[in-house]
Amino acid sequence: MKKIIILTSSVILLVAIALTVVFLIIPMLNVKSNEDLFEYHIEMSDTICIDKYLGDSPDVVIPDEIEGKGVRMVSGMAFSDHDINSIFFGKNIEIINDHTFKMMSSLKEIKVHEDNKFFYAEDDVLFNTRGDLIKYPPGKSGDKYVVKSGIKRISNYAFAGCDELVSVEIPQGTTYIGSGAFSGCYSLTTVKFPESVSHVGKKVFDGCQKLEDVNIPECIKEKHMDIVFANSNLLNK
Numbered sequence: 001m002k003k004i005i006i007l008t009s010s011v012i013l014l015v016a017i018a019l020t021v022v023f024l025i026i027p028m029l030n031v032k033s034n035e036d037l038f039e040y041h042i043e044m045s046d047t048i049c050i051d052k053y054l055g056d057s058p059d060v061v062i063p064d065e066i067e068g069k070g071v072r073m074v075s076g077m078a079f080s081d082h083d084i085n086s087i088f089f090g091k092n093i094e095i096i097n098d099h100t101f102k103m104m105s106s107l108k109e110i111k112v113h114e115d116n117k118f119f120y121a122e123d124d125v126l127f128n129t130r131g132d133l134i135k136y137p138p139g140k141s142g143d144k145y146v147v148k149s150g151i152k153r154i155s156n157y158a159f160a161g162c163d164e165l166v167s168v169e170i171p172q173g174t175t176y177i178g179s180g181a182f183s184g185c186y187s188l189t190t191v192k193f194p195e196s197v198s199h200v201g202k203k204v205f206d207g208c209q210k211l212e213d214v215n216i217p218e219c220i221k222e223k224h225m226d227i228v229f230a231n232s233n234l235l236n237k
Contacts, residue, residue: 049073053082064090074100091115098156101135105161108139138162147171154181163187172196183207193217205232
């Protein structure tokens with residue numbers, strides 16, 4: 001009887017070990033390499049440009065390298081078919097296309113590698129080191145945002161699709177507001193422009209039907225208001 005018990009215990013132990021190995025191996029088989037997660041092409045022999053994200057995770061990490069080459073660029077429609085919650089840019093990213101974030105309505109967090117020399121993130125908002133606000137995540141919570149001092153430019157589509165924002169304040173010293181910067185901000189009612197603003201792009205407030213209060217610098221009033229405030233109810237006032 002003792003031999004049978006020992007034998008049975010040994011079989012159970014072996015089965016347990018086998019199952020453990022299987023459960024450890026299966027996840028490893030499902031893990032994709034960077035080469036599998038992205039469509040990309042090589043430029044200038046040593047630069048990787050990300051063309052399309054192929055993964056299924058809502059949390060994207062742009063790697064430092066693929067095939068031993070630096071990942072330095074992200075194209076405009078790389079994430080157009082995905083619901084992305086967060087994105088982390090590696091240390092080698094130098095160029096992010098204006099339209100990269102255009103279809104990312106669920107994006108809540110933007111992070112950047114601390115050693116990146118071209119971009120950085122503060123409170124999940126993306127900036128470049130030249131003094132431009134690149135992107136405020138459309139899914140970020142909060143209805144008010146005050147752009148920090150020292151920002152010179154609000155990039156094209158910087159706040160596009162941020163339909164929770166009600167109020168945005170831009171600091172003195174900012175001179176440039178890019179095209180479509182607030183397009184699709186359906187809840188936006190107030191934007192405070194400083195007198196330092198000298199350029200406002202086309203359709204900055206496209207779709208902002210609730211917009212009621214924008215202090216417009218004199219130099220902007222002289223330009224084509226129908227282009228600047230396209231689809232805004234301010235045109236009817």
